[in-house]
Amino acid sequence: MEHPKRISMTSTRAFLLAAIVSCSAALGDEPAGSPVSYHKQIRPILQARCLGCHQPAKASGAYVMTDFARLAAGGESEEKAIVPGKPDESYLIAQITPEDGSAAMPPKGNPLSQVEIDLIRQWITEGAKNDSPDSGKVAYTNNNPPVYSLPPVVSSIDFSPDGKYLAVAGFNEVLLHKADGSGIEARLIGLSERIESVRFSPDGKHLAVTGGQPGRLGEVQVWDVEKRTLSLSHNVTYDTLYGASWSPDGKLIAFGCTDNTVRAIEADTGRQVLFQGAHNDWVRDTVFTVENESPHVLSVSRDMTVKLTEVSTNRFIDNVTSITPKALKGGVNSIVRHPTRDEILVGGADGVPKIYRVFRITARKIGDDSNLIKRLQPMTGRVFGVAVSNDGKRIAAVSSLDGRGELSVYSYEFDTNLPEDLKKISAKRVKERKADEIKKLDDYRSKDINRIVDLKIDESPLYAVAFHPTQRIVAAAGGDGVIRLIDTESGKPVSTFAAAPVSAEGQQDTAVAVEQLAWTDSPLLQEEVLPEGTTITSLSVEPQQVALTHAFDYSQLLISATLNTGDIVDVTRIAQITVDGAAARITKSGFVNAIADGQAKLVARVADRTLEIPVTVSGVAAPFHADFVKDVNPVLSRVGCNQGTCHGSAKGKNGFKLSLRGYDPIFDVRAFTDDLAARRTNIASPSDSLMLLKATGAVPHVGGQVVRDDSNYYAIIRNWVASGAKLKLDAPRVTGIQISPQNPVIQRIDSRQQIRITATYADGTVKDVTREAFITSGNTEVAVTNRWGLMTAIRRGEAPILARFEGAYTATTLTVMGDRTGFEWKQPESWGQIDNLVAAKWQRMKIEPSGLCSDSEFLRRVYLDLTGLPPTADKVKAFLADKRDSKVKRAEVIDALIGSPEFVDHWTNKWADLLQVNRKFLGPEGSSAFRAWIRKEVDGNTPYDEFVRKVITADGSNKENPAASYYKILRNPADIMENTTHLFLGVRFNCNKCH
Incomplete structure (x- = not known):
């Protein structure tokens, strides 16, 4: 089901430069000279940057921007935010205008662009008029009901007390079915698009509905079932409402809210009679106790508790469940009461339906769960709905996990009275109970449990369940929009029917309207040209041919030119590229996307060079199903x-x-x-x-x-x-990504280099993922990147470039050469392979190395490096007087120092420092033994990897194995991980502190 888009977005927040581009486009949306539109131009800017923190549910600075009157009025500063015709007196302008590159609002991220600020200023100058339509939302009525292309998810169902109707939650409506599923009697269409709960009144004359518009509005509806008319619409909070329940006399309706409150209103007037904020998270369901004269409300919440509240005083009475930390596992989703007794059945994230008594018969003790009567057999996944039959003899619960559901029906025909001996055990603190007492209590809570039906539904998760009031039938529904009527004794299906009528026309797959898609593109802020005085000897492109296989497929071109100087430069944005054919289009940055099935040819011209790239597009006309x-x-x-x-x-x-x-x-x-x-x-x-x-x-x-x-x-x-929001577990995963070009070189400061990322999947397909990959520079003083993979040179140097996509990583090195006019490479003297590798790096970076150091410099450096001490005067004189070849005598000194007593002392001290040998944790004896062990390993020339292995794998007493002192110094896992990775791997690894 579709309706016109409610809002026209004209602003983006990719980052500041892209915002300038998009706002310029927004200005162009209106005819020249026309007034600035609040609805089309100003509101999208506020939505993108401001409303998240200035909404009724989170009014930072007591300032709400979702309502126009409050937007103009201002917040806790008591200064008027918007003064029509006077932008300089409008506090909003002062807050969003940057000073020294920083603005008070928004507090995070980049300030609004100057284009955005000027637009808001102009709007205020013109009078700050609100031109928003009454509503951007389609008004559904009985004459214009919702039309379904797929069945809706059913979050709640309920049978009428006379067994005549089954109320089913739909989209923007409640569908009143005949109880046997033979037809829809009525469609109760209201304001709420999301229906969270439906409940018939005890006399069956009214239907309570809770829901709302997610993130915007909560609503309680009361419908006259016979007249099919809305008796009451009560709006409260700024998100959907949950868990409607009627008081036994049918006068009050309780419900839960996302502001962590439990509320109750009079069913006929909407006057609030209960407000309780004892919960710490969303309240998901409610139920009244049996007693009418002194009613209480029980509520369940994502905070993992069941709470009892007295209606008349609005007083929080008790936690029915245990509140011991870690005793509960996950939030509680649903609650229902026994028809005649103050016993409740609850279900939640732990997948175990439980029965509790409402009022205590033993005093609360720390850590107890003494109100628990029975713990039923666990179900698969999370329990979303529970029900008790009208005769109190059957219990039903439904659960969901990963697209599959389960329905269980249990017998409620067991004694719920607590024996005296168990009362005495329950009266004890948990820590005071003996093992046999704990077992006796657990055995009581799990005995006599009879699961009559255990039905697995592989086709759909289940969220809602209800017993027929007079027949042996239980109804269950959930994610596939199908109502299933099941026999409560045999578990056999009685009937299945759709929750809502589905339009055959709406089910038809359609192709993606590619011409309406707005692709973002890398902003090009300056014209790029070839280096002065150079000519192109050849052009190359990657990929050499483009194959696009569906409407969202794309390819980032990378056009490179080899110059007469031998340098290779990126000319993607310099090239004049034309498209021969209507199958694809290309942007100035070299981004190619599909338009229609067919063939096309890209012709790129740079100076006097030309190359052609064939393009094949397929799959655009076919329906696309996103994975x-x-x-x-x-x-x-x-x-x-x-x-x-x-x-x-x-x-x-x-x-x-x-x-x-x-x-x-x-x-x-x-x-x-x-x-x-x-x-x-x-x-x-x-x-x-x-x-x-x-x-x-x-x-x-x-x-x-x-x-x-x-x-x-x-x-x-x-x-x-x-397409149904499904997950295909057999979908091919990414096996690796590739980055192009490898080790690129940017010749000039402020020049740019396009990076291209492709991913290879397990089925062998290769996909361009440049736009979705994360490409980062490891040295932002040398080069920076934008989200489209375009690198910009800042200064001369090297920057490691890391790319990641869907858990796969790759890297390369970007070199910014800068002006190296007059550089001529001279091969330095080489004394080994390491010298050759270093020289190759110098040559690539166009660095002229310094000459060989003098003998006196060498001797000072090698002594300090290997022993930590300078050489004596006599050793310096002797070395300088030695007339042998410098290479020979230097090697001889190195050989003499490695392994010498001074070398052993120096490296023992160094490793003792690195391993934190000290008396604080080891004492004199332990620190002395650990240091002696280190000295022995250094003196014995233990290989580095073997030395590290001995430290990391050390166990036992540090008296017998001094290396184990490492774990006596570092006593908690977080410190061990951080120190070990930093010391032995040379990297800072702190992820484990949060994960």
């Missing part, structure tokens, strides 16, 4: 989603975690398509997927805008979601 591993994951890495500073960090960001740099696609797809019942991907309406709304800035995103909604990256991710 997560090959297509989507590189995009997520490139835009930064899975980097260590964002969702790839050890704890993720805002409850959303990806594997670092995308090393674990199973984990990542699970995060996108399974967490929170597929909250981040919307296969029914791909453009409304939260992962796209956040990335484009359409929904406030602390990371800002990382892709534009007309970009190729957006189209790739959207295509993957539209």
Whole structure:
């Protein structure tokens, strides 16, 4: 299902120079002389750079920019942010204007470009008018219902108390099915695009719905079931609401919020009667206790707890579950109460449904979980939904893991009263319980558990479950949008039917509209020319022919010229390149992308030289199905989603975690398509997927805008979601990457060199990945690179260039030659292979070496290097008086010093320092023994690798094996890792401090 794009993005944040280019284009979108548009020109800039920190859910400086009135009013500074017609009096202008290259806002990253600032200033000068339309969103109604190209993910279902209807969560609606699946009775279409829970009132006359617009709005809807009309729409918080539940008398509705609060409202008026903020994370589900006169609400949360709150006083009463750190494993997703008893069934990330009593019968003790009645058999993956039958005799739970689901039905026909002897055990602190008491308690909690049905669903994850009120039927639904009715005693399917009507037209695959894709390109800030006085003797290009196999395929050309001086220079951006044919197009930077199936020819001309590159394009007209591993994951890495500073960090960001740099696609797809019942991907309406709304800035995103909604990256991710957001485990992986050119040389300062990266996959295919690869300079004082792989020379020298893509690495060395006019190479004297290697490096770098040092200089240097002491006057005189060949007598001195007592003392002291021999941790005896061991190894001329191996593998007592003192000095793994890698490998390795 699709609708017109809600926002036109006209700004990018790649980095400052690219921002200038994009903003210039944005200015050009409006006719010359027309007023600046807030909606088309100003709002996209704020979305890309500001709204992530200035949104209602995170109002930095008490300043909210998502609402126009609050945008103009300002924040805690109490200065008016926007004064129409007076930019110099507008505090916003003062905050975004840089001084000495730095601006107060945004606090991170580059300041807004001057073009952006001038645009905002002009808009304020013109009166700061808000020309936004009433809504950029399609208004769905009964006359204009949602149209599905794929079945929606079903996050919640519920049977009406009379067994007549089954309410099913859809997209922007609740579908009221006949309970047997024979047809849809009504479509209850409201404001919320994401429906999180549906619950019938105890009398069945009303239906409570919680949901909202992810990242923007939370809503509680109350529908009159008979009239099919909306009785109440209650908006609260700035994200979707979860876990609606009715009080037993049908007067109150409780629900959970992403601001970590539990709330309850009156069902008829929407007046809030409960607000409790005891949770530390999102509240996922709620349920009322049985008692009407003094009602309590139980809530479950991602913070791994079940909490009890008294409604009348809004007072937090108790943690029903244990709150001992590490005692719980993962968040709790769902909760349901026994029909007549204050007992609850909960399910969560640990995959084990559990039954708890609500009110304590023993006093809380530190570390206890004494309210736990039964621990049911574990299920596969995370439990998302739980249910108890109306007669209280059956329990159902559904779970999900990696696209597969499980439905379990258990018997609830066991005694839940706690025997007196177990009460006495429960009354003890956990540490005071004996082993046999712990076993006795565990045995009680796991006995008499009877799993009647255990049904694996390989086709779909399961998120929702509900018992039919009068029949032996349980309904389950989830990721594939299919409702499954299952017999509760036999586990056999009774019926299956689609959650929503699917349009046959919408299911048709279509080709990618390549002409609408906006590819970013390397900004070219100056005209490049050949070195003065040079001519071209030949041209070469890589690749020699271009083959593009689908709409998103591309190739970065690398055109090189050999000059009459023998130098090779990059002339990719100097060349005049024309395209003969309509199959492809090329940019000034040499970037080639597909337009249509067919043949084309690129003709490149530089001075009087010409070369031709044949181009073959295929697969553009065919439907494209993005693969997560090959297509989507590189995009997520490139835009930064899975980097260590964002969702790839050890704890993720805002409850959303990806594997670092995308090393674990199973984990990542699970995060996108399974967490929170597929909250981040919307296969029914791909453009409304939260992962796209956040990335484009359409929904406030602390990371800002990382892709534009007309970009190729957006189209790739959207295509993957539209194709079902699946993971192909057999997709070919990257086996290696190649970098071109190898060891390039830039002849002049400020000149540029294009780098090209290709990846080889396990199936043998080779793909240009220059745009998605990370190319970094190891010496930014010599050369820097931009995100398109274009290197710029800063000063003379060498810079190691490292490229990485999807876990594969390669490297080369970039040399910036600079002006070497008048240089003539003279081969220096060589005394060995090392001298030859050094001389070759000098020659490549055009460095004229100094002459051979004098005998006195040599003697001082060699003594200091090998013994740490200068030579005596007598030894200097004797060496200088020796008339033999310098090479002979120098070698003789070296041989004499290596292994001498002075040499042994010097290197013993050096290694004792490096290995941190001291009395603080070893004492006098231990430090003396360790130093003596080091001296013995040096004196015995132990090879370096053997010496290191003895230290690293040392174990036992350091009295018997002094080398083990290394681990007595370095006492924790973090210090051991850092010191060992730094000392023996010469690299700083601190990754283990976080990982």
